[in-house]
Amino acid sequence: MVNLPLFPTTVxxxxxxxxxxxxALRKRQAGLLSFREFQEVADRAVLDALRYQExxxxxxxxxxxxxxxxxxxxxxxxxxxxxxxxxxxMLDYAEDKTYLDQLLRQLDAPSYAIKNPTAxxxxxxxxxxxxxxxxxxxxxxxxxxxxxxxxxxxxxRSMWVKGISDSVYPTxxxxxxxxxxxxxxxxxxxxxxxxFFIQLDEPILTEVAFRPPAQVxxxxxxxxxxxxxxxxxxxxxxxxxxxxxxxxxxxxxxGVHVCRGNWSTNEGVLLQGDYGPLLPFLSAMRVQxxxxxxxxxxxxxMAVFAPYAGMREMGLGVVNPRTREVETPQEIVAKVWExxxxxxxGQIYLNPDCGFGTFAERPVNTPETAFRKLRAMVEAAGxxxxxxxxxxxxxxxxxxxxxSPSAIPPAEAARLVREEKxxxxxxxxxxxxxxxxxxxxxxxxxxxxxxxxAEVPKDRPVVVYCSxxxxxxxxxxxxxxxxxxxxxxxxxxxxxWIGANLPTEP
Amino acid sequence: xxxxxxxxxxxxxxxEKIRQDPGGVQNTWNARVRWLGGFRGQALxxxxxxxxxxxxxxxxxxxxxxxVEYVLxxxxxxxxxxxxxxATKRGVAIRNLELALEGRIDNILTFLGLSREGHPGYRExxxxxxxxxxxxxxxxxxIWQETVSTSPVxxxxxxxxxxxxxxxxx
Numbered sequence: 001m002v003n004l005p006l007f008p009t010t011v012x013x014x015x016x017x018x019x020x021x022x023x024a025l026r027k028r029q030a031g032l033l034s035f036r037e038f039q040e041v042a043d044r045a046v047l048d049a050l051r052y053q054e055x056x057x058x059x060x061x062x063x064x065x066x067x068x069x070x071x072x073x074x075x076x077x078x079x080x081x082x083x084x085x086x087x088x089x090m091l092d093y094a095e096d097k098t099y100l101d102q103l104l105r106q107l108d109a110p111s112y113a114i115k116n117p118t119a120x121x122x123x124x125x126x127x128x129x130x131x132x133x134x135x136x137x138x139x140x141x142x143x144x145x146x147x148x149x150x151x152x153x154x155x156x157r158s159m160w161v162k163g164i165s166d167s168v169y170p171t172x173x174x175x176x177x178x179x180x181x182x183x184x185x186x187x188x189x190x191x192x193x194x195x196f197f198i199q200l201d202e203p204i205l206t207e208v209a210f211r212p213p214a215q216v217x218x219x220x221x222x223x224x225x226x227x228x229x230x231x232x233x234x235x236x237x238x239x240x241x242x243x244x245x246x247x248x249x250x251x252x253x254x255g256v257h258v259c260r261g262n263w264s265t266n267e268g269v270l271l272q273g274d275y276g277p278l279l280p281f282l283s284a285m286r287v288q289x290x291x292x293x294x295x296x297x298x299x300x301x302m303a304v305f306a307p308y309a310g311m312r313e314m315g316l317g318v319v320n321p322r323t324r325e326v327e328t329p330q331e332i333v334a335k336v337w338e339x340x341x342x343x344x345x346g347q348i349y350l351n352p353d354c355g356f357g358t359f360a361e362r363p364v365n366t367p368e369t370a371f372r373k374l375r376a377m378v379e380a381a382g383x384x385x386x387x388x389x390x391x392x393x394x395x396x397x398x399x400x401x402x403x404s405p406s407a408i409p410p411a412e413a414a415r416l417v418r419e420e421k422x423x424x425x426x427x428x429x430x431x432x433x434x435x436x437x438x439x440x441x442x443x444x445x446x447x448x449x450x451x452x453x454a455e456v457p458k459d460r461p462v463v464v465y466c467s468x469x470x471x472x473x474x475x476x477x478x479x480x481x482x483x484x485x486x487x488x489x490x491x492x493x494x495x496x497w498i499g500a501n502l503p504t505e506p
Numbered sequence: 507x508x509x510x511x512x513x514x515x516x517x518x519x520x521x522e523k524i525r526q527d528p529g530g531v532q533n534t535w536n537a538r539v540r541w542l543g544g545f546r547g548q549a550l551x552x553x554x555x556x557x558x559x560x561x562x563x564x565x566x567x568x569x570x571x572x573x574v575e576y577v578l579x580x581x582x583x584x585x586x587x588x589x590x591x592x593a594t595k596r597g598v599a600i601r602n603l604e605l606a607l608e609g610r611i612d613n614i615l616t617f618l619g620l621s622r623e624g625h626p627g628y629r630e631x632x633x634x635x636x637x638x639x640x641x642x643x644x645x646x647x648x649i650w651q652e653t654v655s656t657s658p659v660x661x662x663x664x665x666x667x668x669x670x671x672x673x674x675x676x
Contacts, residue, residue, distance in 0.1 A: 088604075110604035110636035 002144045002196050006388060007336065007350055007381040008059040009374070010315070012257060012291060013071060013148035013199065014355030015049035015064030016363035016370060025069060025360055029084075035077060042067045043136065050141055052367060056374035060197055060349075062146045063137040070359045071201050072150035072158060073117040078129045079182070081121035081168070082159060087111040090118065093163035106269060113361075116158055119165040123178045129186045134195050144196035149186060151202035151256065152245050153238035155179045158204075180244045187245065191252035199255045199291055199315075200242060205281070206260045208234045210273040230506060232436045235281040236498050242285045243499060255289035255315055256282065260298055262354040265322045265364050267298065274300025280436060280467055283308050284499040291315030293353035294335060295327065305342040307467050314343045317353035318380065319373040322364040326372045332380035345388050350377050406476050407491035410500040413463045416488070422461035425449075426494075427475045432467065436504050438497060446471045449478065458483055465490035465497070510594050517594065546570070577663070578607040578631065584659035585633060592649045593639065602638040607631060631663065 017025070024041040027033040033041075049064025068074035069084075076084045087100060088111040094100050104111055130147050137145050156176040160169060169175040187198055208231050246254050258278065260271035275282070275292065282290055293299040294317040316339050318332045332350070339348055356370040357363035365373075408416070416422035417440065424441035426433055433443045444452050446466070456462060462484055464472040472489045479487035490497065498504060507514045524531050538550045544567055545560040558573055560566025571579065582605040593600055609628040611617075617626035637646055654660055 105606065105608075108634075110602065110606070112602040112604060112638070113636070 004059055004144070005381070005385055006345055007348055007384050009350045009377050009381050010058060010060035010146055010197070011053060011062050011064075011374070012259075012315075012317075012321075012351055012353070012355045013062045013065050013146070013201075014068075014357040015052065015062075015066065016357040016365060016367050017064075017066060017360050018045055018048065021045040021066060022360060029069070039067065039132070046133075046136060047140060048367075050137065052371050053374065054141065054143065056371055057378035058374055059143065060146050061137070061141055061143045062148065063133050065148065065355065065357070067133055068360070069115075071148060071355070072154055073115060075129060075150065075155070076117050078125065078127055080124040080126055081119060082117050082123065083120045084115045085118045085120075085161075085164075087114040087116065090116065090161060090164070093161055095162065107263070116161075117155075118161050119159040119169060119175055122168050123175075123182060125182060125185075128189055129182070131186075131189055131193060134190055134193050138194060146197040146199055147190055147195050148199040148201055148257070149183060151200040151238075152176060152179050152183055152241035154202050154204055155183075156241070176241055180241060183245045184249070187249055187252065187254065191249065195252060197253045197255065197289075199257050200245070200287070201257045202238060202242070203257070203259050203261070205235060205238055205258050205278060206271050206273065208238070209277040210260075210271050231277075232504070232506065235278070236284075236436065236504060239281045239284040239498060240501060242287065246286055253289060254287045255291045255313070256285055256287045257291035257315070257354075258282070259293050259317075259354045260296070262321065262358040262364060263362055267296065267322070270296075270298060272298040272300075274304050276300075276304040277435065279304060279308050280432075280495050281498070283311050283468055283495045286499065287312070289313035289315050289349065291317075291349075291351060293317040294339070295320040295353045296322075299353075302338050302342060307470055309342045310344055310347065311468065313347040313349060314339060315349045315351050318350050319352045319377055321352045321354050321356045321370070321373070324365075324369060326369065327376050329376050329380040329383055332377060333383050336380065336384055345384075350381055352377070406480070406487070407469065407473065407489040408463070409491055410497045410502055413465075413488075413490045413497070414502055416461050416463055420461050422463045422486075423457060425456065425462055425464045425475070426466070427464055427471050428466045428494075436494065436498070436506075438465065438494060439503055439505050441465070446475055449475055453482065456484065461486040461488065463488055463490055466493050468493040468495050509597065510590050510600050512590070512594050514594070517591075545572075574609065574611070574628070577628070578609050581631065581633065581657075581659045581663060582607050584657050585635065585653055588653035588657050589635065589637075589649060592652050593641075596641075596645065596649065598639055598641040598645065598649065600637065600639045602636070604636045606634045606636070628663070 021041060024033060024038055028035070028038040045066040046063045049066055050061055053061045065071060073084055076082045087104070091097065091100065091111060100111070104114070107114065130149060134145060134147050156172055156179050159165065159179075160172045160175045165175060190198055242256060260273070262270075264270060290312050292315065294302065296317075299317070316336060318335050319327045336348060336350065352373060356365045413422075417424055424438055426437055426441045426443045427446040427449060429445050430443065437443070442455065444455065456479070462479060464475045464479070464487060466472040469489055469492050472493060476487045476489040492499070494504070536551065539558070540548045540550070542548055545565065546567060546569060547558045549556050549558060557570035558576065559568060559570040560572045562568045564572070566572070585605055586603060589603060590600065609631040612627060612629035613621055613624035614626055615621035616624055635650060639646060641649075
């Protein structure tokens with residue numbers, strides 16, 4: 001078991017690549033370097049990236065993703081059945097060419113320079129996705145390591161292109177099955193190799209949740225076809241895929257990382273919005289940690305975490321990887337102080353909002369500034385540890401809270417509704433109801449419950465739910481005091497319901 | 507010997523022939539446009555045909571680019587030809603070339619008869635060329651300058667063309 005100090009510091013993954021590595025990457029992509037030859041160049045870059053982190057005092061280090069062209073398309077080197085195709089090659093298959101042109105304008109790039117890993121055949125592992133990265137890194141550091149992996153939703157959405165992939169995988173779901181199996185095996189393999197922290201990157205969830213205008217979408221919301229499903233269905237699907245990947249795997253910390261774009265230093269072209277619309281789904285994912293942006297104001301207010309307080313560890317984004325000015329330790333401490341309203345001290349990790357070089361050719365900062373930002377983070381962690389006591393915490397997720405006697409798990413709730421005609425009462429707000437709800441439920445926001453009791457019959461069981469089970473616990477208390485002995489709370493709320501793969505609408 | 511997909515001997519031959527007999531080179535070009543109903547039209551040029559339409563937002567059927575988009579396409583295509591010609595003449599190999607164009611109409615209301623201000627043509631057109639080629643920046647910059655200044659469509663747009671419109675009842 002790894003012993004970490006309070007407020008462990010870490011990175012999201014990528015580090016700016018040196019010019020000689022980029023040159024080698026170009027040669028590799030042009031077929032002028034073998035895989036082995038490229039790896040030898042990348043070894044040196046990894047050691048440099050590692051030295052920056054160790055000198056800054058980072059507790060959980062990464063290899064800076066130096067071996068990758070970016071955080072997800074690197075899988076083409078590791079998988080049969082995937083080919084890096086340029087947007088130029090894919091244009092003929094794109095259903096929405098206008099969108100692609102807008103995208104390229106926004107990126108200020110030609111279609112031949114943008115590449116997407118595309119499923120062109122059945123996926124088969126040529127070699128493990130990131131085991132080589134992990135083993136090299138662990139040979140050169142004594143610190144616990146983090147390995148980022150592209151999440152199952154990102155990989156499926158980017159790799160499945162209509163007209164190209166459907167001869168092998170008729171639907172995205174078909175491709176997702178193979179993606180899930182590959183990621184699941186990889187996580188077990190990395191765990192067995194001694195990796196401490198595996199981070200699943202799912203940046204396009206924000207794109208789905210915020211449904212941005214075309215001019216600020218990124219090309220990652222790939223598949224080039226408009227999503228067939230509603231955002232809520234897409235997000236619920238993403239949560240199910242994550243759960244299929246991680247379900248039942250123990251002995252390694254798994255986190256999920258979400259951001260609003262990290263391909264430009266112009267904050268104006270990146271997405272904006274708080275975590276409110278995402279949290280029902282993030283909290284349905286059976287991961288131990290959320291690795292989230294909080295330094296950029298575009299991530300909104302932390303108050304949206306109130307209903308989800310303490311549900312997961314928080315990898316708190318405290319420095320913006322894209323800005324030149326370095327955050328002061330005081331600013332970072334203040335940010336963490338705010339997070340302590342919603343998370344226990346032992347649940348909070350400090351990290352930048354995102355990587356410093358998500359895309360090899362488009363680093364968002366220099367190594368020097370990135371180093372100073374990490375340094376500020378480490379100093380802030382020191383201040384916080386002195387303030388809150390330097391007690392070591394076991395770096396394991398807290399055990400889930402036992403449900404209260406009046407709370408029942410999703411399967412039991414479904415049975416009550418089905419067999420005993422229980423009334424389902426949703427005590428959330430109308431906007432939450434519109435996003436996702438359980439079929440057949442009645443909406444009575446908590447604030448209206450006591451004035452609308454006439455709508456709640458006393459001769460049937462009543463199952464009350466909210467997002468995560470806190471508001472509904474209060475509602476059940478009220479109901480029981482008012483002659484509803486059969487009122488019960490759906491433990492974990494609709495979040496747990498979604499996690500149990502039970503039906504929702506719309 | 508081939509460079510950039512062009513046969514160098516053939517290219518040299520063409521240039522030499524034109525140098526020796528400048529009068530023999532084609533300098534008049536024709537097109538014919540047939541109305542197909544609605545805002546749709548079919549343009550014929552030599553043995554080629556292409557469609558022209560308007561977007562749904564302008565009451566068209568959106569089956570093809572509209573005329574002002576063809577202007578941008580024509581300019582981009584012309585600059586592409588020029589760039590490849592000039593690069594090839596210097597022996598520069600091009601791996602990739604892509605042009606992004608954007609034209610801003612001076613006052614579209616004038617076209618619709620809703621205003622008398624300004625004019626309904628492009629006020630300005632920006633062109634951005636993305637190049638991936640084996641040459642230093644200065645050489646590529648020279649090729650680009652030369653391409654722009656000698657572009658037939660570029661010159662058509664940047665200078666005043668004398669239009670001779672005539673209508674005939676048949």
